[in-house]
Amino acid sequence: MREIIRLVVVLALICAVSGGALTVARHTLAPRIEQQSDFYVRGPALERLFEKPAAELLGNKIILPVGDQTYPVFYLADGDEIIGLAIEAPGPGGYAGDIVVMIGIDLREKRMIGLEIIQHSETPGVGSKVEKSSFRKQWMGLPVDQSVELTAQGGQIDAISGATYSSKAVVSGSNQIIELMIRHGDEIMALIETKEK
Amino acid sequence: MKFKEALLHGLWKDLTPFRLVLGLCPALAVTSSAENGMGMGLAATFVLVFSNMFISMLRKVIPDKVRIGSFIVVIATLVVLVEMVMKAYFFPLSQQLGIFIPLIVVNCIILGRAEAFASRNPVLLSMVDGLSIGIGFTISLTVLGSIREVLGAGSWFGMQVFGESFEPFEFMVKAPGAFICLGIMLGLMNAYSRKRGETFIQT
Numbered sequence: 147m148r149e150i151i152r153l154v155v156v157l158a159l160i161c162a163v164s165g166g167a168l169t170v171a172r173h174t175l176a177p178r179i180e181q182q183s184d185f186y187v188r189g190p191a192l193e194r195l196f197e198k199p200a201a202e203l204l205g206n207k208i209i210l211p212v213g214d215q216t217y218p219v220f221y222l223a224d225g226d227e228i229i230g231l232a233i234e235a236p237g238p239g240g241y242a243g244d245i246v247v248m249i250g251i252d253l254r255e256k257r258m259i260g261l262e263i264i265q266h267s268e269t270p271g272v273g274s275k276v277e278k279s280s281f282r283k284q285w286m287g288l289p290v291d292q293s294v295e296l297t298a299q300g301g302q303i304d305a306i307s308g309a310t311y312s313s314k315a316v317v318s319g320s321n322q323i324i325e326l327m328i329r330h331g332d333e334i335m336a337l338i339e340t341k342e343k
Numbered sequence: 344m345k346f347k348e349a350l351l352h353g354l355w356k357d358l359t360p361f362r363l364v365l366g367l368c369p370a371l372a373v374t375s376s377a378e379n380g381m382g383m384g385l386a387a388t389f390v391l392v393f394s395n396m397f398i399s400m401l402r403k404v405i406p407d408k409v410r411i412g413s414f415i416v417v418i419a420t421l422v423v424l425v426e427m428v429m430k431a432y433f434f435p436l437s438q439q440l441g442i443f444i445p446l447i448v449v450n451c452i453i454l455g456r457a458e459a460f461a462s463r464n465p466v467l468l469s470m471v472d473g474l475s476i477g478i479g480f481t482i483s484l485t486v487l488g489s490i491r492e493v494l495g496a497g498s499w500f501g502m503q504v505f506g507e508s509f510e511p512f513e514f515m516v517k518a519p520g521a522f523i524c525l526g527i528m529l530g531l532m533n534a535y536s537r538k539r540g541e542t543f544i545q546t
Contacts, residue, residue, distance in 0.1 A: 149406070157409050157416075160401070164420035171424055178431040186434045267442060 183265075188220070188234070188248070191262035195250030196222050196230055203232075208337045210330060217326060221338050228338055229253055233326055234264055237319020241311045242267040245276065247319035251290050251327065261285035261320065266312070273312035281306055281313075285320065291328060293321045349468055353475030359452050360483045360525070361532050366452040370484055371521040373443050377500050380488025381481060382436045386429065386444060388477025390421045391453055395461040395473035397421075402462045414457045415448070422447045452476060490524055491515045 184207075189200030196203060203220055210217045210233075222230035231251045236244035245266040250259035261282045268274045275281060284303050288294060294317055295301020296310075305313035326334075357363055360370040369387070374380040397417045398405075405413045426444045429437040437444065447453065456476055461469040489499055495515030497505045514520050 153406050153409050156404060156406055157413060160405075160413050160416050164416050168420060168423055171427055175427045175431045179427065182431060182434040186438070270441070 187264055188218075191248055191264060192220055192232055192250075195232055195248075195259050195262060198222065208334070208341055210326065210334055210337065212326065212330060219334055219337075223342070228335065230259070231327075231334065233323045233334075235319050235322040235326065237315040237317070237322065239311060239318055240266060240268055240315035241273045241309070242269070245312065245315040245319060247316055247323070249285065249320060249323045256290050258285050258288045258290060261316070263316070268309070268312045273306075273309045275306045275309055276312045276316050278306075281316075290324060293324055345468060346471055349471045350475050353472070353477070353479035354482070355479075357476065358479045358483060359476060360480065360487075361529055363452075364529075365455065366450055366480060367525070368446070369443050369450065370487060371518070371525060373440055374484055374488040374491055374521060374524075375516045376492040376496070377485055377488040378436070379439050380484035380486075382429075382433070383440055383443060384477070384481025384484040386425050386440075387447055387450060387453070388474065388481055389425055390418060390447055391456060391473035391477040391480075392470050393421050393473075394418045394453055394457055395469040396466055398457045398461040399464060399466045399469035405462075410462065411454075411458075414454060414462075418453055418457070419448045452480065487521075487524060487528065490528075491520055495520055 184204055185200075189204055192198075192203040193200045203222065206221045206223070208219050208221070210219050218234045220232040221228050222232075230253060232248050233251070234246060234248040236246045238244050243266075245268065246264040248262045248264050250262070251257075252259050263277045263282070266274065266276065268276065281304075285294070288302070294303055296303050296305045296313060296317055298305065301317075303313070303317055353359070355362070359365045360367060366387075369383050373383045394414070394417055398414055401413070401417075422445060425447070426437070429440075429444065456473060460472045464472070493499050493504060494512050495517075496513075497503060497509045497511045512520075515524065
């Protein structure tokens with residue numbers, strides 16, 4: 147009995163110390179990691195979407211809180227008018243965790259400019275094909291007030307063969323963004339307005 | 344004397360990918376360039392040194408029955424730490440190495456050193472052992488990565504080494520190139536060892 151108690155106590159202590167150390171590390175490094183992924187991932191993605199230098203766009207960032215989740219939103223202004231948005235959301239259901247996607251939205255046309263993959267851990271060579279422009283370009287010009295679906299569900303997006311889970315995750319990420327636009331569109335605009343002032 | 348032995352054995356006698364033929368998964372997968380190989384090697388070295396240190400410190404506390412579990416917890420913590428530091432300071436490298444950084448957790452070299460050495464030797468000696476194995480691993484991966492990068496892409500650490508006229512053997516940076524390169528190096532090293540009359544793992 148004493149033996150068993152010792153096993154449990156030692157293992158629990160090791161796990162607790164490890165967990166504590168990681169929480170501290172995560173807390174200290176999180177801002178720096180966020181900044182790095184802004185620079186290396188979101189920057190180039192925004193550049194491709196809006197065809198403007200990243201430095202100009204990265205500063206235009208607000209965080210939209212919905213429930214206990216937060217969504218980064220970037221915007222493009224032309225004078226006083228906000229003409230473009232890029233919303234980022236995780237798409238649950240990837241083969242190896244969430245696929246984080248970003249959709250650029252043209253606010254004048256009310257259509258999507260394109261879709262970018264911000265983060266994924268899909269299998270290289272299979273699920274990672276969601277990064278290919280031949281897959282992503284299917285989002286170009288889609289309306290922002292209608293959810294997207296895979297063709298198998300009667301929608302407009304052709305899934306990547308052999309990577310249905312990954313394709314589905316990208317679609318569900320997109321739908322999350324569309325829903326954010328529909329339900330929280332005004333909130334986003336209000337946040338941008340306060341930031342601009 | 345013991346320290347010298349611990350410091351040197353990882354560089355030739357127990358050179359991991361070639362002599363012990365351990366840790367082949369990262370050795371084959373990430374050595375498509377010298378930089379990737381070196382980054383992977385250094386990350387593994389860090390984990391090795393500190394996992395050996397902590398495990399050696401805890402060797403009298405950890406009960407025998409849960410030792411493997413405890414080792415894995417220590418190793419996994421260090422690996423996640425490396426992953427976070429890499430993301431914070433070497434972001435492009437962390438994207439290149441991708442899934443292979445978290446996979447250091449299951450790298451048999453690290454668990455092997457914990458079980459075979461750190462769990463029965465004092466702290467400092469264990470750290471030296473980890474360092475030695477780690478440096479051997481880093482050198483092996485860097486050399487493998489260099490050969491593949493020079494032949495397969497015509498560059499070394501991203502710098503061009505050949506003129507415009509050089510047509511790279513692209514297959515060297517692809518998966519089959521890794522196997523062929525590793526096989527040839529392994530063969531040459533075995534031939535050299537045999538010539539010197541060393542004893543080494545061979546059946």
